[in-house]
Amino acid sequence: MRFVTYASPQGDDRVGVVDGDQVHGFEPGVTLLDVLDSGDLLGAGERAAAAPSETVELAGLALRAPLQPRSIRDCMGFLQHLRNCAGASDLEVDDRHFQFPVFYFSNPAAVVGPYDEVPIAPDSEQFDYELEVAVVIGKAGSTIALDRAEEHIAGYLMLCDWSARDLQMNEMALRLGPAKGKDTANTLGPMLVTPDELEPYRSNKGFDLEMTGYVNGELVSRGRWNTIDWAFADMITYTSRGTTLRVGDVIGSGTVDTGCLFEHFATDREHFRGWLQPGDEVRLVVENLGELRQRVVAGVKAERLSSGY
Structure with a gap:
């Protein structure tokens, strides 16, 4: 599974799971660090892919650093x-x-x-x-x-x-x-x-x-x-x-x-x-x-x- 942080067309930055040429977005306000802290990265990715907040094309997306690390x-x-x-x-x-x-x-x-x-x-x-x-x-x-x-x-x-x-x-x-x-x-x-x-x-x-x-x-x-x-x-x-x-x-x-x-x-x-x-x-x-x-x-x-x- 592949995760990105991207600039959403809605104007905020979101975490997304990559599915081929598309990205399935998590709910607004969730960071990849939040997802990691939950202890269920793969499960969270599966849930986002099944019921995304939005689905956008990967091509042309402005990608951010996937996370802001603690160290x-x-x-x-x-x-x-x-x-x-x-x-x-x-x-x-x-x-x-x-x-x-x-x-x-x-x-x-x-x-x-x-x-x-x-x-x-x-x-x-x-x-x-x-x-x-x-x-x-x-x-x-x-x-x-x-x-x-x-x-x-x-x-x-x-x-x-x-x-x-x-x-x-x-x-x-x-x-x-x-x-x-x-x-x-x-x-x-x-x-x-x-x-x-x-x-x-x-x-x-x-x-x-x-x-x-x-x-x-x-x-x-x-x-x-x-x-x-x-x-x-x-x-x-x-x-x-x-x-x-x-x-x-x-x-x-x-x-x-x-x-x-x-x-x-x-x-x-x-x-x-x-x-x-x-x-x-x-x-x-x-x-x-x-x-x-x-x-x-x-x-x-x-x-x-x-x-x-």
Whole structure:
């Protein structure tokens, strides 16, 4: 089953369940987070499909982010991405990456929809996209056992972790962060896809699905989900260790191999296409999850601090 949040012709935003080329709307005022909190996502979807508040065509709908998550943890699941980036950042790939899926907390207030414009981070001249997948937690839990971890997944969606590489490198040299380098936008969407839809593609620690990224129509990124080194079950078990994952929390996979401009900068500077500029269109696609298509725009001007920074 597939769920979206969309701009209804009635003037409000609604949750809907996708049925082929149509969307069956939930009652006004209900959010996807409300549906997840009910503990009966599939049942709610079946009821909406049987007795919708409205039925609209999927084509042409303005889709929002499927939900506003309670938190976002972004893990380092694809280690080849890290290897590709290591040269540009003068960092060794620490052996501890093979012991646990390190993560950072991102900004849920910066979530944007799959077709929204994305502003460049203030002061950044090295703005980048990151092609990822993510899970939404549908069942709360603490110190979750590895063999039960997937029971806590409500569904999968795409994640673009927009990154200001110059800000990121500058602040992380202080051994805290990332902070403003990852603070401008996180794209979620275009829809939440329940696990049963992806089960036929299960392979290795992920799914045998292609992940591609384009800038102004040029193919820049191509990878596969099943090359991931840490399964989402590992991520859930690790991130829940000694704490609680809540319904509506999002856990990101990290960037797939070749899934950002920084990797190309690191591995082939001579032919590097350059960083994102206002007017660029970024299109990210994951088989069976959909696509994000967004235009980069100029960001706000940064006010100088008392130090002048």
